[in-house]
Amino acid sequence: MTEQISNGVNQTTIWEKISKCCLCALIFLAPIMFLPWTADPVGINKQAAVAFLAILGFVFWLAKTLSEGKLVWPKSLIAPAVGLFVIVSGVSAYLSAFSLDSFYDLFGRIDNFPSLLTFALIFFLASVLLRTGDYILKSIWVFLSSAILLAVFQMLHFLSGSLFGAFLLPWDFSRVIDFNSVGTANALAIFFGLALITAVIMLASQMFAGKSKIILYVAAALFLAHVILIGFWPVWFGLVLAMIFLISYRFISELHLAKTKGASEFSIKKLSLPIAVFVIAFLLLLAKPPIGNFLNFAVEIKPTYDATMEIAGKVADQSWRGAFLGSGPGTFVNDYLSHRSASLNATNLWLLTFNQGSAFWPTILATGGYLGTAAFALLILAFIWTAFRAAAKKFKETPVDVAVKDGQSLELGVIFGVSGGLFLLILLFLYPFNYTLGIAWFFAMAVLVASAAGSKKNGWSVISILTSPQRALIVSLAIILLMTFSAYVFYFEAKNYIAEIYYGRAIAFSGDVEKTDDSINNFGRAVNLNPNKSSFLRALAQVFLIQIGKIVNQKPSETLTQTQIQAQLQTAIANAVNSAQAAAQLDKENFYNLWTQGSVYENIILFADGADKQAVQSYEEAFKRNPQSPSVQLDIARTHLAAADRTDLTLSALAQAEKKDEEKEAALKQEKEALLNSGKAALEKSIALKSDYVPAHYLFSQLYERTGDTAKAIEKAQDAKKFAPGDIGALFQLGRLYYNDNQLEKAQAEFEESVVVNPDYSNGRYFLGLVYDKRGFKNKAVAEFEKIKELNPDNKEVAQILENLKAGNPALHNMGQQPAPPAPPTEPAPESEPKSEIMPKTK
Known part of the structure; x- marks a missing residue:
């Protein structure tokens, strides 16, 4: 199908090969990628590798297109549906109150606009580069090879950890039983469910023999063992449905073959393995044995479906933008803080926050609004329509220009795209979004599109850019602009990735008080490289508080005078305040930015006039964005009590002065009483939100002790003991x-x-x-x-x-x-x- 320009065959081959290499490297690395030098060893490094390879692959594809002088892409409804979904998501992210996180920040958010754009780019590259059955088969083998490597590692990791208490990798983050490079243990089970489907499809095709067949059987056994060990029931449900499709497809295919070529051609062998997997998955789905308890995986907690829908409804009720565009992709954590149910405070889950809802589908109702949900629904419909049309196409005449082996590979690609895509689509309704699984879903859809296009005549659209000088000029300029923009994005994200590395180093140093200066230096480098990430500034403000504590504990010496200590203290206070203020100014709606600003002001009450008022103001703004949090009211109460203590110090100084100022003393006593009353009011609000909130009862006891009411102090202390x-x-x-x-x-x-x-x-x-x-x-x-x-x-x-x-x-x-x-x-x-x-x- 590929047309070549005679004067540029070698150059075209080079560009296309490099682009395909980038795609294959992306497919291979996506499931297994992690590195130890960032704060999130799995997510951030995976996002970086995938994004950089996708951008490079796109640039080289543009170079290929320019050198060939033509645009070639498969005809499909899925491509425009993907484009529409990305455009709507981009508009929602750009107009979001949290646009820095939703629209600009690639790292740390797995379902924001940059991540969705990366998935769309992967879909585009795979669909335009996998133009023959041979390339499609190679790409599936690349995916399966990565899955096999991951399965071998995970099995050794599980066995060594559970049997011997020793792990294969030396880093602390990897020394837990459910560590993996996909995400949670349940996400890993979903991934291996997809890998199992892929292996079964390849074995059922009977295209492979010898070593390849042995490898596939061993791989299928490994994948099945992982799915059983983890024991996540939605995977069994998805496997049951995927096997029903595969068995039905193969049965009808064999009947069709027997009808056209004679009964002797009917082969039941192609059905035996899918039937076996179906039976196992169906029995496990019915029994739901607690096999996963053997490995003591951490319990995964997520909001309920009803809670997620309730939050989505509240987001829609806020404004027309919230109703039609949602809060923005990747911003569910803000929706959760603002709209979570007060009843959660009566449970042990009240401290938890969630970046996603119960599953991707209800989450997108909150973050994408009506338009985002409708765009995603259109993508689903386009996929289902394409999937069943491509599957039905098998029973029509195969084009004469497709070789038998290539036709078998294209058929395998269609089955992989339909079965794998449907399996992951079902899980999007049952489980939160995962970065690796998102890549897999868009890759499966791309394989389906490319295979369907290759299985029919006129399946590809071709536009020559050399038909006229005007078109050649316009299209060439557009391609060059796209290449330039891609290069800029690559540089911009590379710079941000280096900032993430410095941030990871700073995090590691922050655990050691003696290395506070090293932590500050690395946080500073991270902020300089990416000044628009408020989490960097928040962390920098907090580590400056640690530095303040160190300075306060210093004693004058021959090499360090009291004046120098005071100067250091003032500098550290200014740095902490400036960092917290910068974070709050950068993202004024972010709860954590406002809370951090309040925390900084609270910690400098003894050193700065008016800090208590600034702290209370920041905490109150934070509370507006997390109105069910009893801890924020506790913070406000603690701030009032700290201010009252400072007033006490001033009163003590006045009492010892030679010249008495009764008017000022009276005003200070009145101020102290007002502060204690404000603290009491905040504590009452905190306890009203969570009646068994021990820190509030404990602080209440201290408040009553300050006022000399020992009986009530004892009563509150008894309450604290009762609840804890x-x-x-x-x-x-x-x-x-x-x-x-x-x-x-x-x-x-x-x-x-x-x-x-x-x-x-x-x-x-x-x-x-x-x-x-x-x-x-x-x-x-x-x-x-x-x-x-x-x-x-x-x-x-x-x-x-x-x-x-x-x-x-x-x-x-x-x-x-x-x-x-x-x-x-x-x-x-x-x-x-x-x-x-x-x-x-x-x-």
Whole structure:
């Protein structure tokens, strides 16, 4: 079918070969690609490799087209449907309130516009380059080879991890049982389900013999073993439907062959393997055995279908843009935060956020709106129409210009495209979107389109660009512009990818306080390369807070004066504030940007006037974008209490001054009371959102303690303990309140329980020793402080207490005031959302 220009045969062959090599490399690497030097070892590196290869393949295809002087593409309804879907998605992303994430950012989002555009480019390349049965068969072999390599690795990984507790790879992110280069364990099962279908199709075609046949049987067994081990029921459902199609197709095909060439031609062998897989999948679908529990895979949690539809409805109710265009591709996490149900706060799932809904189909209702959903529905209809037309075409006369072997390969391509495409399409209604599976679906559709075009006469459209000088000039300029634009996109994304590498290094350094400066330097490089990614700026602001903590703990020395420490502190504060403000200005609707800005201001309340007001304002704006979050109200309350503490410090300074300023003192007392009342109101809101929210009860207890209301402080501490039984922080707080209220017997019970929970808990042992001393149990008191001394050998106060006790004196004899415990008490609560972005991510 390919036409050549006589003066450029070699050049055309080179461009086409390079473009095909890029496509094959993309198909091979997409399932297995991961590298350890980014924050997300699988997703970001896979996106980079796929995008770069797709762009290179497109550029070389443009060069091929220019040198040949003609445009060639297959006739199909799927191509315009893909184009329409991408265009609608692009408009939705560009007009989105989160356009930086939805329209521009390639890395980190698997279902935003750049990702969808990459999938469309893969579809285009595969459909225009796979123009013969031979090329189609080679591309399927490339896909299957990658799947076999992945299957061998995963089986060794599962066996070594489950049987010996040792893993094949040295990196921390890979040392978990469900690590894989596709995504979650369920996504891996879907991928191997597709690979199993491919192997069965190839074996059922009876085109292969010898080593190829043996490889296919071994591969099919490996793929089936993975599907059974993981035990994800939608895969079995999809396999059942795919095998029904394959069995029906083969049965009708053999009947047709027997009718046209005689009954002796009928072969049941082509049906045996699909029937076997169908029976296995059907039985597993009915039984749903918990085989996956053997490997202890992490439980995958996602929103329910009804919850996703409810969120989509709320997005549509917000505005006409939300109704018709949605919130933008890849922005479901923002929809979830804004519109999730308050009832989730009563479950253990309240802290979780989700980047997608229950499946791709309901998710696109929220992110793509009516137009995006309609465009996707048209793509589905175009695929189904093309699939069944191509399958039915088999029973008509094959064109005389297609060789027998090429015709068999084209038929195999059609079956692969129909079966694989339908299998993945079904899963789009049952499971969230996955990058590798998205590539596989668009590749399967492209193989279907190319195979269908090659199986019929006039299946390809050909337009010569040399029919007139005007057309040649216009088309050549357009191609050159496309090549230039592609080169720019390649450079732009390469720069952003390098930024991701620096970001990954910064994340790794951030786990070590001593390497804070290295972390800041790498975050700075990432921001310089990609200043439009707010997550980089958020992380930079947070690591500056760590630096502030280090500076505050510094002591003056011969080489470091107090003035220099103060200058360092001011610089670090300014850097933290500037980074947080830059993130918030870059994406004003992003909850995490506003929350980070509030966190930065909260942490500098002692050093900057008005920081508390800025913190509260930022938190309140964040709360508008996550109105069901009790933790944001807790943050607001904590900010008010920190401001009240600062006011207390000012009041103490006034009390010690020689000249009294009663008017100012009265105003400060009034300000403190107002801050405490505001904190109380925020805590009440937090508890109203989540009645068993332990940190809110804990902070409420501290608030009442500040106001001198010991009874209510104890009541709230009891609530904290009730909702978090056995929590060491709640036990300590309640015990300390009992101790201060001289309820020593009750205090003793709480502290004793705390040291049972954690025998090395110095705070609990410290106060337990004091209680024993006050109750006259001297030997027990000595034993407690001896244990504390072992845990804190350099603590002089503990040594003095032991000396007092052994001399028969009270523990705090001649110590002036009660010394501070060896370490501050820990908060009795799970981490407040959102989690710090500078903590290392694990898969």
